[in-house]
Amino acid sequence: MKLELAQREVNGSRNARSWRTILLGNGQLMAGVFIFALVMAVALFADGLALRPYDAMDLGNRLQPPGTGGPLGTDQFGRDLFSRVVYGSRIALRVGLIVVTIETVLGVTMGLFAGYYGGWVDRVIASVTDVTWALPPIVLALAIVTALGPSLNNVIIAIALVSWAGYARLIRTKTQGLKNMPFVEAARALGESDLSIMFRYILPNTFGLVIVLATLSLPGAILSTTALSFLGLGSQPPAPDWGVILNEGIRHLYDAPWISVFPGLAIVCTALGFNLLGEGLRDVLDPRMKV
């Protein structure tokens, strides 16, 4: 145990010193950071980038191909597709971040309690996750959205509710490993309460894992929410949600295929960026991390 701790310290200081070399030397991470920065910039400066408001119609310019009708063409109402895709990044990022925040808070708390207390607390939480896993996530999400009614907020709730269990399991394992460490025993000896030990001593030691998990689950969150919006259950028109645009585009596959191409490209770019970022972070923080 001591040796392992010492080893960790050595690794830690090495990491701190050559932080920059590690970052720059990791192509995956750099590519991820670049795409992430790009998507964030598009979302932040959407007002400046977009050529027109996302819902400005121009019925004289319906279904114009890219080039003649703006950089990415226009849709069935003559709206500028480029502007819609640009504004869509805001919805995607906001929705992704909210979903990931909810599932992180829920999953980490559950995992901490299950791992720290063990016994019946662990068993209750384990059976809740078992039930969550007894349905494919998209089916469970459909059931929840059906019950709550279709809206973007309900989609966010549904996706967060079906995906926290993965966090809980990983954090539980990590907590079980940490709770018998000398520093936790020391804290207990000093009279710290269980809650304080969980959230002030164990939780900070799981941050690396949590950051990697959150980054890696963001693409999934964006994919699932756009899928539900695509099915007409999430964002409603005229919102420039990428899923909504794709849903509108599928009716114009023959006469305006570009409507169906560009929002998908935006989804793939964003998802790829966060995947690269997450995997890069994992390699930098702890290559042996199992996520």
Added chain:
Amino acid sequence: MLEYSVRRLALGVLTVLAVTLVLFSVMQLMPGDPIRLLADPGRVPPHRIEELQRQWGLDRPVAVQYLYWLGNLARGNFGHSIISGQSVSVLIASRLPFTLVLALTSLLLHYLLAVPLGLLAAVRSGSRLDRAIVVITTALRTIPGFWLAILLMLLFAIRLRWFPISGYQGLSSLVLPVATLTLPMLGGTVRLTRAEVLETIGERFVLTAYAKGLGHRAVRLRHVLRNALIPVTVMFFLSLPWVVGGSVIIENIFAWPGMGRLLWGSITNQDLPVVQGIIMVIAILTVVCNTIGDVISGLLDPRVRIELEEGR
């Protein structure tokens, strides 16, 4: 092993029961009132509405409704569709084969492609080929299924006219939906196979096999691949429900007459009995597959079996 299987089975039954409870509660929370859909309160007299409520059992206490529903479920009676009046089990039975054909074909095809690719990547590990295989299959995973479906439609149905764009007109209709489900799945299995093969190659029994004078081919196929495939086989059962879940969206894009499309139509019509029935079928399928997956991993891998027997 037998004791473990029985225990695992009991756990599965409990999980299904829990799912029925959750499902029933979720459906109780639904804002829509099916009776209102059947009979407009403005035009239908109140006594007739009460009669309808009695007929559907909607005037009983919630707990009674649940037990009644559960009892029927156990007898394979999923009730009747509120919209069409057809028996839900008959409805599902007419659609389930389409979904299973779609899911199983995709799953099998994905194994036929992913396992050789994973083995190739592992055997040539570190080479350009290895990197290309891993990068391409992983990139496919980030493409959302519904967009991949649209791209395939644009290319193969509209531009090239090789396959029908949607609906069910024989085997050629199966190609695009199967491709949509198969391609994104490759990445995970290629990585799993590759990692397992690489891990197995380092085992001592592989060295022994070489020491016996066996050739590369024999060692790779008979000793390495056979062991590396254990987790891959288990994954087959674990992923079947996921593929069925994924097909819910894909079936709707391709107008494939399966269970996913039925589920979709029933959700928009608030046809509760049908929605409940389909979700129950998928839940049972999931639990059964998970149980089989767990039991099989014990059967195939003596190490897991020993661990299980000693651990309990």
